[in-house]
Amino acid sequence: GAGVSQSPSNKVTEKGKDVELRCDPISGHTALYWYRQRLGQGLEFLIYFQGNSAPDKSGLPSDRFSAERTGESVSTLTIQRTQQEDSAVYLCASSLMASSETQYFGPGTRLLVL
């Protein structure tokens, strides 16, 4: 079956521009997660969705970051007024339920802010 997909796979943008990153989770997975991996660092939790609600936004680094999920399916992570320190690989994962042991990851979106 289809896994988690993300688009675009790569994005180069200029400082100050807004970007939208998309995640399509595995069908039927109610939980969806966004992570960020900056160069030389581990995966950093950003936000988690249960259905269309985000009970935990504690990982979002600033108010320039927002995310939404619709139809208990697709999620969009938006970064406004991008900064160079936003350059990273943004990974999306989904799991059957929030308490599920295994999160299935997408391939990531590599964002470069010039």
Add this chain to the structure above:
Amino acid sequence: DQQVKQNSPSLSVQEGRISILNCDYTNSMFDYFLWYKKYPAEGPTFLISISSIKDKNEDGRFTVFLNKSAKHLSLHIVPSQPGDSAVYFCAASSDSGTYKYIFGTGTRLKVLA
């Protein structure tokens, strides 16, 4: 403050030998640990996990050992194969937030043919 640490950024092992990847954590509330494997340009894939009620979990060539008193876990791969060459991430979670995995920085394993 890095709660999950993988102090070896890279490791090279000869094919057929044992690979040992190490992970240390600082939060004593962590009670569930996982290992993920990541190939270039792909997302991490789940490999093996262990609950804090156990000290060993085995799945084929992969075994994870947990030493709670030392706050240390390790992944053993034996025998190592060239296809095992990847970046391995250790992750941990606590009961209060099972969804919020804290990941280490990864160890790049290279298995030499």
